[in-house]
Amino acid sequence: MLTAVEIEALLLSLRIAGTAVAGALPFAIAVAWLLARGRFPGRTLLDGIVHLPLVLPPVVIGYLLLVSFGTRAPLGAWLLETFGIRLVFSWTGAALAAAVVTFPFLVRAIRLSLEAADPGLEAAARTLGAGRRDVFWSVTLPLMLPGIIAGAITAFAAALGEFGAIITFVSNVPGETRTLPLAIYTAIQTPGGETAAMRLAALSITLALAGLILSEVAARRVRRMIGP
Amino acid sequence: MILDLAIARRLGRFTLDVAFTVDSGRVTALFGPSGSGKSTVIQAIAGILRPERGHIRVGGVPFFDAARRTDLPPERRRVGYVFQDAKLFPHMRVRDNLLYGWRRAPAAERRIGFDEVVALLGLGGLLDRRPQALSGGERQRVALGRALLAQPRILLMDEPLAALDAARKAEILPFIERLRDELGLPIVYVSHALDEVVRLADTLVVLEAGRVLASGPLIPVMSRPELRPVVGAFDFGAVLEGAVVVHDDRFALTVLETPGGHLRVPRLEAPPGRRVRVRIRARDAALALEPPLRSSVVNVLAGRVVEVAAQDGAGATARVDLGGAELLAGITRLSAERLGLAPGLPVYVMIKAVALDRGGPRQPARTPLSLNRYVEPDR
Numbered sequence: 132m133l134t135a136v137e138i139e140a141l142l143l144s145l146r147i148a149g150t151a152v153a154g155a156l157p158f159a160i161a162v163a164w165l166l167a168r169g170r171f172p173g174r175t176l177l178d179g180i181v182h183l184p185l186v187l188p189p190v191v192i193g194y195l196l197l198v199s200f201g202t203r204a205p206l207g208a209w210l211l212e213t214f215g216i217r218l219v220f221s222w223t224g225a226a227l228a229a230a231v232v233t234f235p236f237l238v239r240a241i242r243l244s245l246e247a248a249d250p251g252l253e254a255a256a257r258t259l260g261a262g263r264r265d266v267f268w269s270v271t272l273p274l275m276l277p278g279i280i281a282g283a284i285t286a287f288a289a290a291l292g293e294f295g296a297i298i299t300f301v302s303n304v305p306g307e308t309r310t311l312p313l314a315i316y317t318a319i320q321t322p323g324g325e326t327a328a329m330r331l332a333a334l335s336i337t338l339a340l341a342g343l344i345l346s347e348v349a350a351r352r353v354r355r356m357i358g359p
Numbered sequence: 360m361i362l363d364l365a366i367a368r369r370l371g372r373f374t375l376d377v378a379f380t381v382d383s384g385r386v387t388a389l390f391g392p393s394g395s396g397k398s399t400v401i402q403a404i405a406g407i408l409r410p411e412r413g414h415i416r417v418g419g420v421p422f423f424d425a426a427r428r429t430d431l432p433p434e435r436r437r438v439g440y441v442f443q444d445a446k447l448f449p450h451m452r453v454r455d456n457l458l459y460g461w462r463r464a465p466a467a468e469r470r471i472g473f474d475e476v477v478a479l480l481g482l483g484g485l486l487d488r489r490p491q492a493l494s495g496g497e498r499q500r501v502a503l504g505r506a507l508l509a510q511p512r513i514l515l516m517d518e519p520l521a522a523l524d525a526a527r528k529a530e531i532l533p534f535i536e537r538l539r540d541e542l543g544l545p546i547v548y549v550s551h552a553l554d555e556v557v558r559l560a561d562t563l564v565v566l567e568a569g570r571v572l573a574s575g576p577l578i579p580v581m582s583r584p585e586l587r588p589v590v591g592a593f594d595f596g597a598v599l600e601g602a603v604v605v606h607d608d609r610f611a612l613t614v615l616e617t618p619g620g621h622l623r624v625p626r627l628e629a630p631p632g633r634r635v636r637v638r639i640r641a642r643d644a645a646l647a648l649e650p651p652l653r654s655s656v657v658n659v660l661a662g663r664v665v666e667v668a669a670q671d672g673a674g675a676t677a678r679v680d681l682g683g684a685e686l687l688a689g690i691t692r693l694s695a696e697r698l699g700l701a702p703g704l705p706v707y708v709m710i711k712a713v714a715l716d717r718g719g720p721r722q723p724a725r726t727p728l729s730l731n732r733y734v735e736p737d738r
Contacts, residue, residue: 254407255446257433259460259509265434269459273450356450 133334136327139306140314141334147222147297147310148290151229152237152283159237159282160275166238167245185235192231193299200224200300224301225308229290236289237282244278245271277353281346288342292335311335361545362387362513366403366413366423375399375569378413381547381562385539388560388577389549391589395566397549401515404547405440406433417513418545437464439506439514439544443521445498447490453501454486460509468510471542476504479541480534496527500534507538514538514546520555528555535559553594554714557581557636565589581638582687584668584676595676596640596714597687603633612657619681620660624713638714641676641689645709648698658710662686667700679708686710 133141165171166178184192200207200218210216218224252274256266294312301308303317315331318324365378375396381387389397402408404415406422409430415423417438422431439460447456461473477483480500490498499519506514519535520528532555539546539559550556556563556577563581564574567589573580580586582597601617606626613627615635624637650659662681667690669675675695677688686708690700700706 249446251442251444251446252448254433255440255442256448256459258405258407258436258438258440259505260434260437260463261459262432262434265463270448273448276450 136314137331137334140309140311140331141338143222143306143308144291144310144338147225147229148287150223150226151233151290152287154226155230155234155237155286156279156283159234159241160272160279163238163241163245163275163278164271167242168250181238182235184232189232189293189295190299193228193296196224196228196231196296196300200227218301220301220304220307222301222307225297225310228296228300229293232293232296233286233289236286240282240285241275241278244281245275248274277350280353281350284342284346284349288339288346291338291342311338360416361418362404362547363414363416364400364404366400366410366415368399368403368408368410368412370399373569375410377566377569377571379564379571379574381545381564384545384561384576385543386546386548386560387562387564388556389547389564389566390551390553390556391566391572392551394568396569397551397566398517399569400566401440401517401547401549404436404513405438405515406431406436407440420512434463437468437510437512439509439511441499441502441506441514441516441519443518445490445495445502447493447498447501447505449490451490452486453482453488453490453493456490456501457482457486457505457508460505464508464510471507471510473508476507479537480504494527495523496530499523499527499531503531503534503538507542507544511544514544516546516548518549518551520552521550532558553590553638557598557638579685582678582685587670587676592674592689593642594638594640595687595689596638596643597685599637599639599684599686601635601637603627603629603631603635605631617681618683619662619686622660622710622713623657624715627715635715639686639710640712640714641687643710643712644686644688645711646677646679646688646690646694646698646700647707647709648705650707651709654709656709656711658713660686660708660710662706662708664700664702664704664706666702667695669695677706679706681708 162181166174198204202208202211202217202219207218210218218227252270253266256270261269292312297308297310298313303309303313309317311331311334315328318328318331360380360382362381367376377396377400389400391397399408403410404417404422410423410425412425414421414425421429422436423429448459457473461469480503482500482504485493485497485501493501520531523531536559538544548559560577563577565572565580565586572585572589573583578598578600587595599617599619601615601622604614604616606613611626612623615622615624615637622637627635629635660681662679665678665680667675667677669692673691675690675692677690677695677700679686679688688708
């Protein structure tokens with residue numbers, strides 16, 4: 132049904148989006164927790180920085196990543212020399228770009244569910260003998276779960292569609308960084324590629340729709356489990 | 360020493376500066392209007408709120424001492440905190456809520472068993488439910504069980520009945536009485552409901568605007584004049600403790616023996632010998648110099664005037680010693696002068712109505728030495 136090229140682009144997209152979300156999740160949970168529960172100077176600034184990718188052109192993000200993680204940039208050179216990690220032109224770089232762009236989706240959803248949770252429950256857990264870390268794992272994290280699931284699915288769907296940051300940062304390498312949107316772009320640029328573009332676009336729409344529906348169903352199920 | 364507390368803390372425009380000690384007894388009520396600082400005190404005991412100055416010691420264990428920089432974290436204080444709105448974990452079933460503290464208590468300290476608590480609070484049918492599926496009263500019972508199973512040194516109850524309607528309240532109160540009487544665990548009970556306080560407490564600490572207005576054994580503190588503005592002119596009065604003597608079936612009355620004499624009250628479902636507490640509001644008591652020979656008032660007790668305190672306006676409160684107990688009578692300043700009321704004058708107190716708040720604390724059955732056996736009516 133699908134051609135080898137289509138399957139390659141699809142699997143690559145799924146891998147990049149999955150890695151992006153999985154890698155960003157712990158940071159997103161930490162930042163959401165800080166924003167919802169923390170009281171420290173610079174909270175508003177942190178809030179602004181986290182939301183920046185929502186308003187910034189993705190190309191700018193890709194460019195900033197290139198400036199920081201290019202093989203000749205200090206950070207990129209250090210990564211290459213110390214760990215042998217090269218982000219440019221690689222699918223891991225694409226995952227990083229997708230993670231940065233979709234980070235606000237994760238943080239927003241997690242933070243909302245945390246803000247809806249009663250801090251009194253955490254105080255109650257403390258009086259029942261749970262230390263701070265114990266409270267986080269046994270009470271706070273489960274209460275964040277609806278937000279984590281909803282945020283992860285939304286971020287995953289958005290990461291599947293990321294174009295600007297990826298093409299700017301890691302270019303358009305077949306089998307390595309050519310995700311579905313990049314494959315569509317390539318097909319459009321190729322004479323006689325309209326049918327291929329159409330098929331890929333249909334695939335994208337199906338994926339996005341499935342993601343949104345899944346997100347809604349999962350959120351509803353978790354909410355029923357946890358209650359209002 | 361059960362509780363030794365002296366703390367100060369500023370919270371915005373409110374200043375809390377409270378000191379009191381509880382030497383004995385099982386239920387200490389923190390009583391006062393909303394905003395008087397009751398909950399703040401209990402939060403400081405639990406370690407949820409840190410005082411700026413002072414100290415808190417519970418059963419000899421220093422919880423907090425600003426001078427020595429002692430501040431035990433809440434999880435190491437081992438207090439059982441029952442919140443006004445239960446605060447059950449919504450992602451756990453009742454069973455896991457109950458076991459949350461139990462699992463975290465040191466195994467050697469587990470004196471209160473799961474089955475015991477389930478039986479005591481009637482939780483058997485609820486164990487597999489989720490908190491959202493419980494009624495308000497059931498939730499509060501689970502919260503109580505969860506706090507008990509954490510094996511606390513002291514139980515702190517922050518207006519546990521305030522969010523419940525009268526029927527749910529009546530459902531929970533007997534459970535609280537049972538744990539008071541059967542577990543021998545000190546309880547600090549925050550409330551602004553007079554009937555709960557009279558029914559449950561043996562020690563009373565009255566707070567107003569962040570300060571202690573009065574503290575001590577419940578019965579004498581209840582009739583202190585300072586309490587009038589806190590309790591309200593309507594409810595201000597004295598508490599008498601007595602025992603059921605006999606029932607008068609013909610007139611549906613129960614005769615109580617009190618230190619001030621016999622009282623006839625509307626029939627109580629309690630066997631002879633049961634201890635009960637009654638509240639006699641000052642406004643329901645009137646004074647006469649001679650025993651009223653033909654009047655509709657059933658209860659007339661003889662005593663002597665201790666003092667007459669005039670209020671602003673027409674009113675005054677006469678304090679009457681009945682020989683071991685005191686009553687308050689709300690009269691007019693005019694009557695005080697007409698009758699020539701002065702300390703030592705013999706008078707007759709005519710009691711128009713008696714508020715029944717039912718039982719005071721009952722001695723635990725295992726304590727053999729008890730001259731004063733407190734018992735509560737059957738239900």
